[in-house]
Amino acid sequence: MGRHDSDAVRITSATRSHSDDIASRQRRYVISMTIRTVCFLLAVVFAGGFLMWIFIIASFVLPYVAVVVANAGAAPDPGGPEDFDPGRKQIEPPREM
Template sequence: MTKRGGTEVFRITGARQGLADDVRGRQRRYVISMTVRTLSVIAAAVLWNIERHVAFVALALGILLPYVAVVIANAGRESTPSLPSTFVPTPARPAIEAPNLKKSSDQS
């Protein structure tokens, strides 16, 4: 977008999230995922002799979650969302013509 003077104009809605905020969000997602992983491994150890089926599910979650956590944590600044244009062109419609009204004296 350019103005009349040739200077470039930016829309604030198209700005990316700041780098510090992006890194903080990634770290938060990773820590939450690793906390869930740790709790699932502990649950697998506690439930091993009590409920073996649940322990297997918790152990599988503990094994698979690090990969998922890294993928989720690394998802970030690669793609920017496409914002809709603020100008939506409307198709040109033909003008409505006035009806042809005849005078009552012309009709006789």
């Protein structure tokens, strides 16, 4: 029947879907909390030394940073409408019967 073109034509500059945005925020938060956990474990490993205090401070600051980064607004989709391409095939009008 119809021809299916594999190239999708972008006609809007809309942002990502809500579910994609939530997934991206969750991923950033989990990464930040993982870094915080590593900092806390390194503070235990370097107990009594100067590095212990740096890792403890980092483990206290990172939750705040993680929440701020995770709650940042939805990033606009970097793409936009495609430029007009005169060489691209046009949709043909329906045939008369």
